[in-house]
Amino acid sequence: MKVSMTVNGRLVEGDVEGRTLLSGFLRDQLSLTGTHVGCDTAQCGACVVHVDGVAVKSCNMLALEADGAEVGTIEGQAHADGSLSVIQQAFQDHHGLQCGFCTPGMVMSAAALLKDNPRPTEAEVRKYLEGNLCRCTGYHNIVKAIMAASGQDVSHIAAE
Amino acid sequence: MRLGALPPDPRDIYSQMKGGSAPFGKEDEMYSFDFEKPSSIADAVAALGAEDAQALGGGQTLIPTLKQRLAAPSVLVSLSGIAEMRGVCVEDDGALVIGGATPHAIVAAEAAGSYPALAALAGQIGDPAVRNRGTIGGSVANNDPAACYPAGVLGSGATIVTNTRQVAADDFFEGMFATVLEEGEIITSVRFPVPQAASYQKFLQPASRFALVGVYVARFADGVRVAVTGASEDGVFRWTEAEAALNKEFRPDALTGLSINPANMIADLHGSKAYRAHLVSVMTKRAVMASL
Ligand SMILES: Cc1cc2nc3c(=O)[nH]c(=O)nc-3n(C[C@H](O)[C@H](O)[C@H](O)COP(=O)(O)OP(=O)(O)OC[C@H]3O[C@@H](n4cnc5c(N)ncnc54)[C@H](O)[C@@H]3O)c2cc1C
Ligand code: FES
Ligand code: FES
Numbered sequence: 432m433k434v435s436m437t438v439n440g441r442l443v444e445g446d447v448e449g450r451t452l453l454s455g456f457l458r459d460q461l462s463l464t465g466t467h468v469g470c471d472t473a474q475c476g477a478c479v480v481h482v483d484g485v486a487v488k489s490c491n492m493l494a495l496e497a498d499g500a501e502v503g504t505i506e507g508q509a510h511a512d513g514s515l516s517v518i519q520q521a522f523q524d525h526h527g528l529q530c531g532f533c534t535p536g537m538v539m540s541a542a543a544l545l546k547d548n549p550r551p552t553e554a555e556v557r558k559y560l561e562g563n564l565c566r567c568t569g570y571h572n573i574v575k576a577i578m579a580a581s582g583q584d585v586s587h588i589a590a591e
Numbered sequence: 592m593r594l595g596a597l598p599p600d601p602r603d604i605y606s607q608m609k610g611g612s613a614p615f616g617k618e619d620e621m622y623s624f625d626f627e628k629p630s631s632i633a634d635a636v637a638a639l640g641a642e643d644a645q646a647l648g649g650g651q652t653l654i655p656t657l658k659q660r661l662a663a664p665s666v667l668v669s670l671s672g673i674a675e676m677r678g679v680c681v682e683d684d685g686a687l688v689i690g691g692a693t694p695h696a697i698v699a700a701e702a703a704g705s706y707p708a709l710a711a712l713a714g715q716i717g718d719p720a721v722r723n724r725g726t727i728g729g730s731v732a733n734n735d736p737a738a739c740y741p742a743g744v745l746g747s748g749a750t751i752v753t754n755t756r757q758v759a760a761d762d763f764f765e766g767m768f769a770t771v772l773e774e775g776e777i778i779t780s781v782r783f784p785v786p787q788a789a790s791y792q793k794f795l796q797p798a799s800r801f802a803l804v805g806v807y808v809a810r811f812a813d814g815v816r817v818a819v820t821g822a823s824e825d826g827v828f829r830w831t832e833a834e835a836a837l838n839k840e841f842r843p844d845a846l847t848g849l850s851i852n853p854a855n856m857i858a859d860l861h862g863s864k865a866y867r868a869h870l871v872s873v874m875t876k877r878a879v880m881a882s883l
Contacts, residue, residue, distance in 0.1 A: 432626065449626035449667060450657070471620075472655055476720065485696070485723040491654050492724060493647075495626045496669060543719065561800065562718025 434498050438463070439507030447494045453487075454478045456494035457504060465505035465535050469564070476563030479536040479543075480504045486543035488562070505535035508542065518542055518580040525585070527576035529567035536563050541577045550581050553588065621657040625666040630673060632779055636754050638668040639775040646670055646777050648729025649694060651721050670728065676779055681705045685785055691728030691752075691778040698727060708789035708882075712743045712807070715793050717800045728778035734826055736767045736857065737801035741827035743783075743791060746807030746818030750782040757782075767826045786811045790881035792874040794821075796861050803861055804870040806830075808878035814838055817875055822867045824855050833875055842883070843876040 435444040438461060445460045454471075457463045457480070466489055469477035473491040480489045481503035508516045515523065518541050528534045537560070544551060544559045551559070556574050565573060571588070579585045629635045639646060645664035647653055649671070656662050670676055676692035679701040687706045689698055699714035699722065716722055716730075716739050730740040731751060744751070745760045753776050763770055772778070786809040796803040802821035809816045815837040817830045836845045851871045856864035 449624045450621040452654075471658065473651060473721065476718070479720055482723075486720045487723050488720045491650060493626065493650065493654070493667075493669075495628070496647075496650070496671060498628070540719070559719055562720050 432495060434494055436497050436500050436502050438502045439504060445494070449493070449495065451494045452490055453480070453482075453492045453494045453497050453502075454489035456497075457489060457502075463504050463506050467532055467535055469532060469536075474562075474564065475533070476536040476540060476560075477533050479539040479563065481539060481543060484546070486540055503539070503542075505538055508538060516542075518545070518577065521576040521580035522573070525572050525576040525579055527568065527573045533563060533565040533567075537565065537573055541580065544577070545581055550583060551577075553578060620660070621654075622660060622663040624657075624664050626669065627666055628669040628672045632673060632675060632754055632777070635668055635670060635673060635777060636775065638666065639777065641666055644668055644775070646732075648692060648726040648732070649724035650729075651717070651725035652729060652733050652735070670726070670777065676728070679705075682782075687783040687785055689727050689781050689783070691780050692726050693728075695722035695725050695727070695730075706783060706785050706789075708786075708791055708807075708809070709743050709747065709783060712739050712791040712793075715739060715791070721800075727781055731763075731781060732770060732772055732778055734764055734768055734770050735801070736823065736826045737796070737799070737803070737805075737821040738827075739791065739793060739802055739805055739820065742802075742805050742807040742818045742820035744781060744818075745827050745829060746789070746791075746809045746816050747783045747786065748809075748811075748816055749784070751778055752780045752782060753778055761829075764827050767824065769826070784811070786816075788882040790878040792878040792881065794870055794874055796821075798861075804867055804874055806871065806874040806878045808837075808875065808882055810837075810841060810882055815841060817878075819851075819871050819875075822851070822856055822871050824857055830871065830875065837879065841879065843879045846872060846876055846879070 434447050454468050457466050467477040468490055469475040471490050473488050478488050478490040479486050482500050518538050540563050556577050575585045575588045627638045643665040647667040647669045670692040676690040678690050680688050695713040695716045699710050702710040730738050749760045751758045751763050789809040791807045793805040794803045804821040807818045815834050817833045819830050820827045851868040853864040853868035856867040858864045
């Protein structure tokens with residue numbers, strides 16, 4: 432079946448099956464492999480993308496459900512000149528990643544959070560990330576990076 | 592840098608065993624199906640008339656189920672494009688009506704003023720991404736024994752509205768994963784009378800994000816309702832002894848000495864029958880406390 436959607440501002444079309452997942456369409460057909468598939472069971476959040484402005488787990492949504500939608504992926508986060516977005520830069524500055532596998536999903540979730548809640552508390556950040564698992568960092572620096580990206584002073588947050 | 596010999600990729604082993612189809616991480620895990628996205632209830636009902644057709648809400652339960660090959664529908668009929676099934680509104684008599692295809696996140700945001708306890712329940716389901724897709728109709732139709740909405744629906748004495756009839760919550764749930772819904776019948780909305788006070792207390796099972804035990808207490812002018820999820824082998828249920836005690840006196844202390852028989856409770860690695868029975872009492876008291 433034909434599907435078309437706007438991905439990171441660009442209109443794309445493809446031919447998919449009913450069962451093709453949005454994550455599969457992005458990765459296999461559009462070669463946007465920044466969207467990671469960790470668990471493929473809606474648990475880990477590595478595959479989080481934005482669909483019409485809200486965060487969704489792309490491993491748990493059919494590509495055809497996104498027909499006509501505005502989709503945002505990690506590839507669309509950096510500025511046009513290739514420099515990192517504020518959130519991405521904060522992850523780098525505050526060591527918010529180690530292996531980096533969870534990072535695309537973390538950044539996309541963080542972007543969704545900060546859009547709705549530009550100055551979240553630390554507790555709100557932790558709560559919002561409940562569906563994003565990281566096996567490396569222990570989360571502290573991820574939370575710190577997101578707080579910093581929201582323009583808040585993070586000097587008091589210990590790098591545990 | 593060159594790495595030493597890597598261990599074989601399990602996908603390759605599987606492909607060899609099965610003659611080529613690797614079940615990991617790809618859509619070929621799911622059996623193939625057609626997809627339709629009607630824009631009206633009438634068209635959805637017509638499409639669901641096809642043999643082995645199945646409704647697709649937010650897919651947050653159904654897609655994982657399909658990946659495990661526990662279902663093989665011929666066609667999935669998406670309900671997400673039906674405008675008349677989305678949204679939240681308050682009727683003239685004060686009842687809150689939620690469209691069957693309304694995602695949890697919309698209920699959490701838009702019912703916060705009219706029915707705060709129910710909005711809070713919706714805002715505790717899963718995680719933000721799950722709440723942006725999962726719908727009330729899918730949750731109620733699925734009747735997972737640990738799901739949150741069934742407790743809110745039964746605890747509120749809500750009415751489930753389908754394309755063919757209206758069913759009182761007391762008559763709707765028929766045990767774990769079972770409801771009175773007929774094949775091809777869809778939940779178009781759920782209608783909630785709004786109580787004077789209510790609270791949902793969820794004891795989180797942190798791995799699944801579902802309720803290990805969840806209790807919904809609602810106090811209406813004509814009586815108190817207590818609905819329990821996550822605890823019983825028979826799915827969501829009303830704790831009538833607690834209701835009777837709370838009708839006499841709406842205070843946590845009114846529950847002192849009351850206990851649930853653990854015989855019918857769920858036992859798994861997260862909690863024994865006795866533990867769940869104990870949690871029911873504790874969470875009910877907390878819900879009463881929060882509704883005072
Ligand atoms: C990580 C994760 C955490 C979760 N945590 C929780 C939690 O804490 N609490 C909780 O309650 N749930 C939780 N859920 C489940 C979630 O709420 C699901 O969204 C919900 O159970 C199913 O809704 P859905 O719209 O996704 O339905 P689907 O998955 O699309 O469908 C489920 C079933 O309902 C049927 N169906 C769908 N819509 C309708 C309708 N309108 N009328 C009739 N039948 C319909 C489908 O045919 C299918 O059989 C979680 C899910 C995930 C993935
Ligand atoms: S890959 Fe989608 S949630 Fe883990
Ligand atoms: S940095 Fe490795 S999983 Fe998060």
